[in-house]
Amino acid sequence: MDFDFQTTPRFSVGRELAILITSCGILDKTWEEICHVAKNGVEFSLKEDEGVAYVTFPSFSTEDFNVTDSRYGEYNIENEKIISVCLKGTDDKPALVHKGSFNRFLRILESSDFKAKVQGLKAQAIIFAGHSMGGAVATLATLWFLQKKARNMSYFCITFGSPLVGNAILGEAIGREDWAGKFCHVVSKYDIVPRMLLAPFESIAKPLNAIVPHWGRMMGINNVATTHLSISEAYKTLFEKVLQCTSTIANNYPGQSGVRSPYRPIGTYMFCSTQGAACIDNSEAVLKMLHFTMEGMPSEQLAVTCASDHTGYGQMLEAITKNFLNPTPIANCATDSFEIGIALELETMGVGAQNQHASLALIQAGKVKKEQDMNIEKLNEDLSRNQSHMAEVEWYKGKCKKGSGYYDSFKVRHDVGNPEYHVNMARDSLGKFWDDIVEMEEKHVLPSDFSFQNKWINAGTAYRRLVEPLDIKYYYCTRKDNKSYLSAGKRPHRHIVLEKWMKEKDQTRIGRDKKERTKFASLTVDSCFWARLQDALQALPNLQQEQDQHQVMNASLQESQEFENYVWGMIRDKSISVEIFLKESSLMIWWGYHRQLQSPQWRSNSPLFNFMAYESWK
Template identity: 35%
Template sequence: MFSNEVSPFESREMLATFVSSTPLLPDSWRLCTQANATPFRSFLVHRVASAVYVAFSGVHTAAGSDSSWRSLAPLHTIGGLPLFASRPTREGEDPVMVHAGMLNLFFSLFDSFQNQLLEIVGNKDTKSVVITGHSIGGATASLCTLWLLSYLQSISSSVSILCITYGAPLLGNESFYKTISKERWGGNFCHVVSKHDIMPRLLFAPITSLTTQLNYLLQFWHLSMTSPDFGKLANQISDKEKAKLFTAVMDYLEAATQEGETSVPILFHPFGNYFFVSEEGAVCVDSPAAIIKLMHLMLATSSPASSIEDHLKYGDYVNKMSSQALYQRNSMQRNIPDSSYEAGLQLAIQSSGIANQESAIISAKECLKTTRRMGPSPTLNAASLAVSLSKVVPYRAQIEWYKTWCDEQDDQMGYYDSFKSRGSSSSKRDMKVNINRCKLARFWNNIIDMLERGELPHDFDKRAKWVNTSHFYKLLVEPLDIAEYYGKGMHITKGHYMQHGRERRYEIFDRWWKDKTVSTGREENKERSKFASLTQDSCFWARVEEARDWLNCVRSERDTNKLALLWDKIENFEKYAINLIENKEVSSDVLFKNSSYSIWVGDLRELRQPKAKVQRLPHQFPVF
């Protein structure tokens, strides 16, 4: 086993060759052609054994106003399913946004295919679904794939989904790309882009600026969407207009690929795998920076006329790819570089179709070199993390010992309140626990960063070992984070912990645990005979602190409407806490005499006594 990948370029070219040798591309393109040629049909379905192909037409009337084709829209739900809203984002990140016009088009078609797709994936004979589309149909296919992936994830289905687009325009912003990567869905998308096709590159030019070039861009775009005879209508655009459109896209692509202050921001970002095809072969690339650079270098070898005509030549590329791949490999045998790394790099350059352009070869090599994976493979990273975990287990064990020690003290305060009230004159024991808390936080934050950088296996967050370990860590350590937050008065300046202080790692671990219960089809609902060793709601003490704040507000509030809202919150929390206690889902320290919860119960009882019409507190401490 090698710790480093020897030549990722060769593997990418080999992946492209492998895909070319399967029926995926010919079958999907054949159905795309039929969908484009079928009037009044938004999509076609074709079954091949256990695989089902769904092709969306690229011929549509634009949905929505012209302004929607110049703007972005937020993507919270798709087809009624929450898509990315539940995934925690980093502070300062932009929301997930997609092209408003394409989103409107998708919604206008959704009712027509929703039930049929649900029936397809519900069929026990269906093992895989290939969703495809040409041009604007490719954008619809991508959004449909996201909806279907969300649905299958919610029901824990094993049906595999693959989206293949041909000459599709860009779809979403950088947050859109990053979130798809975090969901580990990038591998479900294969975007086939020909060497000169301008359509996948159109949205690199700014769409918010009402320039002459933008008007040509929109004119071209609407022609491609609304006409079944794209070629004739494309010829209606004069050579001068084509040149302006081509120049606008090229200028912005060139500026976007520059380094330093001369670079310009990119509104739309590629996502998934890009399958670049040319007369010389094909190559797969998944790095957004490399995709953008290759799009620029390949378009630079084009002309305004060919950049438009190439949009209709995907059938030619698909039919020729297999034979060209064989010819390419034979020609490579005549001049094999000494280094396997250089051989792979040369193969990738040749497959991209720019090997004969001397001025572009150096730039292309540098571009591909930046995508080379350095360091250990994801599998080896996961193995080394198992070793690292064994090294931090003693930190966790010391915190467990600290909880046991607190529970045995005569002050009857418990784990949470003892750590919260330790103050500046804390003992060595408290200091050691705090140091261990910080070390564990760094360990888990590092795991999350590695996962999001793609340095760990795609199913890492589904592995029982890591899901269970992270869940136990959260239950054990988050109460200490809450104690630190309120003990230092951070809630006074920032707000309460649940809304303003909770670390992102805990939200991610919540999702891991929830996904586990969904995938197994059951939750841990076994009846307990004694109190839990750790309170099963890791945020329980944060809820107690908010409830204490509500009681203080009740004492000073004079507005009857606000008082009613406060009492509703208090009573809802009271019911929630009693339910946890009756089900023994709390640790015994929750009911200690001097715990924050017990003090809150006493304060609530005193506050209710003067109210003659208010029923007596129905809370009775269980015997334990």
Template identity: 30%
Template sequence: MGSERLGEMLSISEELIKKSCYLSFQAHKFPDDLFRVEKFAAGSSDVVFSFPGSWSVESWASVESAFGDKKIQLSLFPSMKSVGYYDEAAGPDEHQDFATASFNQAFLQKFEHLLQNSQLKNKVQEAINEKKRIVFTGHSTGGATAVLTTIWCLENYPKQSNGTFFCVTFGSPLIGNHIISHAVRRENWSQYFIHFVKRYDIVPRILLAPLSSIQREFERILPFFDPNSPAYASESIGSSVEAFRLFTNVMRNAVSLTTHAASKLQGSTNLLLETVKKFVKLSPYKPFGTYIFCTGNGNLVLMKNPEAVLQVLFYSCQSSSETEWATIVLKCLKEHLAYENELEGSLDMQSVTCDDNLETLPLASDGFFDDLGLSEKARLCLRAAGEFEKHKRRNQEKVSSKMEMIRKHLKVIEEYRALCEHTVGYYDAFKIHKDKTDFKANLSRIELTGIWDEIIEMLKRYDLPDELEATKEWINLGTRFRRLVEPLDVANYYRHSKDEDTGPYMKTGRPKRYKCTQRWLEHEQKLQSGSCGESCFWADVEELHKLSGNFAAVYGERERVLRVQEQVGKWIQDGLIGTDVLLKSSTFEKWWSKLPTDLKTETISRLMNGLGNVQAWQ
């Protein structure tokens, strides 16, 4: 740890940060403007969009849930999900089984209103056409709007996402759950979100408490923050009973949340932790991006580890004794309005500490984090957060070391497929399973499924870096694995008649290792969920083959029968599956040949005839 210049670390100048802060506070003076745009002097490459805050309880949290959060519609923010993680509670429809992000509903509604009722899209496009770097900024809930706008732009302008959009907030509340933090890091967007937080500012911590527990006090306090209110910055509000109750309520909830989070980071397996969650509602909100804590004496502490930021939000706002509480309560309101003056001095001093190597953070005074007033217990929590990130990197090295083993076994199966593709096809050869080559391929299948199941379980526990499931090398390897091995898994499933005990493969038998790797590819290529089913169509064929001869049942599945043929035809033409699928006496050919003529598609008929001519010539 040591001191570095802030502008270089953030890729945004100190002057632009100061300008953004000034414009954020200016935006509050024009609450009827949904946003304001500031273009600088000719030759400047920057344009700043600033958003005003809101000063009613309803604009902070809806009452539909304890914390005012709600799962988003992926149509608006398609990347705000965990791509590989399977949400067991989502039901049997695998196309809807993402762990989807939850956003603060009130903030989201304000953003949707902004999107629909303003010139925001046109102004953003104008700035892009002019090749400007765009900074979205806001203070208080204006910061929340800036964050949502930035995510929306990163989603909708992918070609401009590399350094075109930045978000700089000041005293912004948290906006959503851990899935947002995970998704932003996965998409490599984290560096574009920069949040300044003063040590005692209560607003970034507000949503750590349920709205119902603070609503009355918060309603009384909000005029303190509103520059258009007669009670703006009122000393009587800052020292009121309501302010004290608000502070103590937020911190009481924050301690429950951070204690639970720290225990999980430290690897606690105590079942009491999960039991407590059933009785104590813990806030779902979590920080993401880069946080810069303003200590109040000119020093800045830069943190990128979201778990560490959460701990600092709680521990840095503590008092050393109960006699200091009244002073801190007043500070926690006043500091929310003091960012301009704070940054003017701090950015000039350039005393910046980073959260590198948190796992080795000294438990006593270290000269770096002292200005945040962190206790020994707080430092232990930061160590745990640092160690957890290091643990993820070690896991990444562990699974990366198995890449060669994965490729070795995939080569065995590729050779097996080549051996079978001119006889009965490798799906049916494996299903019949009578030769030594089948046995050898099965050993490789078992090895591969074991390795990938371990990787998927790590992803489910978030024990791997968030970026892994968007890494090109892993997407390609996962796709190659899925296309080669899943047909063998399907063949094995129906060879042993597991469908009779467990149910159809696609409904109850398909492993997460294939669902996950399929979604990696679909997400990377921005394809519709479920569209890359070329590795598992055999399961549909097997289920439809059972209906052969029962015309009523076959016609009852007319849509599915036609869909499978169209998909298989397209995948063969695209080279995603081989023509061995069509070989005479293959499971596919046996099913297709028994279909009523009016259910046979032209594509498959043409491919069948073409393959028949080739075989006859041979």
């Protein structure tokens, strides 16, 4: 979103998206199916209509939802082998989900014909939907089928009044898989459920158990247990406990970070009120709006308002449609187009255009988005300009194909007329460019999914595989000690980060589905190959000296043998470039020494010996 007066759209994207989602009728249809399954008293329902399958989950039971063995009911998703390994953080920390929601999902998944029925659907699109705690189950079911998807089918999740499901790591993993756009959470202004897990579970368990039967009766469900706790008292307690915690989060009170709930919003949130609706997909902005949209609740109507907002989404959708057709004018609004957009969002969410704290939250999210977009635009231009440097290195690599290869040919030259001088300048310029990108990503001034985007992963991987060999050679030509390039602090941070991005992408479902290579790589996949080779070469004099003195082969020979196994593994996977087999290359020098040190028995057992003897790379 651009903040410039001349170029910014008059209406905010969030409001337009809400209009689009509401006007297509999918929310009304989904809510209708949810109400139907709730009244039938079943755990889930499947229905196909015009090529779309609706898989819906009801709520109104706290049997599974009550969790007492952790402060917020959080649960390590890796404890069960149900969800794929892809749902973990970039630092391998596991995602956390609410244990009660997860237990209910597991019960449905394992004790019914749920899997068979969903997998047997013929529809081209499946919408998983749920209300209240059923919305959390719908979210988990969507995740399960997304990572198990075996055929070309679209999956989407719509929830109404759903509690939060997972922590920031889960959100990060969903973003990495490019699934965030598949989740839409509809939240009424005074619905307490989407906010309640921001409070410690022990503080809300008792009032929640009293309120749930009341919700069931309001929706016409008769088979719900009753309670003796006053409904008004229960609503008041629940509201106060939750509001206290949302206020701490929304206002960033100092010294309170240690008691914050681990749960974070995931996907797009559509905040609704009788004035309309607006969509927000920025997790931090959603977190704050969960507080600001609720904080003005009138205390004298608290119980009635909370109950009707949680159970009356059908009436809410009708009111939203009417208000989109007849929008309420905004009084005393600024003339700036961006501020008008923010004011419209606040009015339609029922917060009010004059709420400065809420306005600041959306403005901040907009500013962050603008800064990120501008940074991406500049990086795209810089990436295009740096293609000439990549072409320079590519040209040099091709030039050296008939000699020893570009790694062995490269030397640090200072005379301008020499090709190595220009290649070294290109190497240096590319290093600075990627240093800047890594620094920006680590400072969080780029989109949160930047390091998961194929464009930048592919560009970074191509750069690393082409240029890092020259960085390695430069290091060994200019080093002032005898330390390996692979020792701590020697390898440039940019290469470590770019390799990490690639490995993280390979952990995604798409990455794991990559086909095996059928021919050798154009660039050696392990960009540190030449550093490992250099270390193996440095060990050779020690090996020769030990043999001359008839000493027992020690760790040095073991190191050379490990390098042989490493090379063979890359050959077997075809992840190595054939230029390493040029007659004058460092690898061939190593191989000449290495094979002389081996026993006759080694020749018959070594697959690498046969490969090299028959020149099988040709």
